[in-house]
Amino acid sequence: MNVNAGVRWFRIRQRGPRFEIRLAELEHVPVVIGLIEQAADWLREEKDTEQWNRPWPDREGRDKRVYEGVVNRLTWILWDGDTPAASVTINPFGNDLWTEDEQRAEAVYIHRLVIDRAYAGTGLGAELIRWAGRQGRRRTPGAKLIRIDVWTDNKELHAYYRRQGFRDVDVRTVGDDCPSGALFQRRIRRTPWSGTPRIGLAPSPRGARWLGGRGPAQSALGGVGVTVGTLATMMIFFVLKVH
Numbered sequence: 391m392n393v394n395a396g397v398r399w400f401r402i403r404q405r406g407p408r409f410e411i412r413l414a415e416l417e418h419v420p421v422v423i424g425l426i427e428q429a430a431d432w433l434r435e436e437k438d439t440e441q442w443n444r445p446w447p448d449r450e451g452r453d454k455r456v457y458e459g460v461v462n463r464l465t466w467i468l469w470d471g472d473t474p475a476a477s478v479t480i481n482p483f484g485n486d487l488w489t490e491d492e493q494r495a496e497a498v499y500i501h502r503l504v505i506d507r508a509y510a511g512t513g514l515g516a517e518l519i520r521w522a523g524r525q526g527r528r529r530t531p532g533a534k535l536i537r538i539d540v541w542t543d544n545k546e547l548h549a550y551y552r553r554q555g556f557r558d559v560d561v562r563t564v565g566d567d568c569p570s571g572a573l574f575q576r577r578i579r580r581t582p583w584s585g586t587p588r589i590g591l592a593p594s595p596r597g598a599r600w601l602g603g604r605g606p607a608q609s610a611l612g613g614v615g616v617t618v619g620t621l622a623t624m625m626i627f628f629v630l631k632v633h
Contacts, residue, residue: 411468432507477504482530523578
């Protein structure tokens with residue numbers, strides 16, 4: 391942990407600041423990828439799992455999923471001032487890992503829940519999970535469940551979700567051999583967060599909507615560090631949208 395990260399961690403533990411969460415814009419695609427890459431480095435160095443050892447199925451495929459989450463207004467970033475502390479994607483629809491019968495029950499599906507390592511151990515992940523469930527239910531009022539698919543060999547992460555009240559559903563594979571096949575779910579909790587809530591919803595940009603809406607025009611090239619794969623994906627999607 392570097393000095394700046396240590397200072398942020400101490401401040402969070404001692405003062406419990408209020409974070410601001412906002413829908414990600416196109417210029418934030420590199421921010422989300424940066425959080426994922428940081429988590430991947432930590433997993434490679436510290437944990438007995440192959441999760442994110444390399445982007446799956448490749449870098450362009452991973453970046454395309456991130457881009458789609460942002461452009462479809464599904465991805466949120468949690469900000470500590472100007473510092474991105476976490477990100478989560480909230481979807482009202484499940485992927486192919488969930489059966490048709492399971493998907494008949496309205497639910498909230500979360501993906502790519504990533505916390506900056508500077509905020510580890512502060513309980514922020516648990517609070518963000520609860521926030522994501524309640525926020526997802528605004529889009530899908532009938533939803534009673536929050537669901538997540540987890541990298542199959544990351545047993546430590548499985549244990550974490552069990553501690554958060556999730557129960558095992560199944561471990562599955564699909565035709566594309568997706569390695570994130572361990573499925574968990576729990577009921578969306580209605581009770582208030584114990585203690586002082588730290589996550590505040592920022593006002594949406596004018597004209598933004600939950601799904602399919604677009605806020606004010608943003609530069610697709612905003613932010614430094616966007617990968618070639620991400621840029622190529624952006625160009626493809628813009629061409630398709632025009633036609």
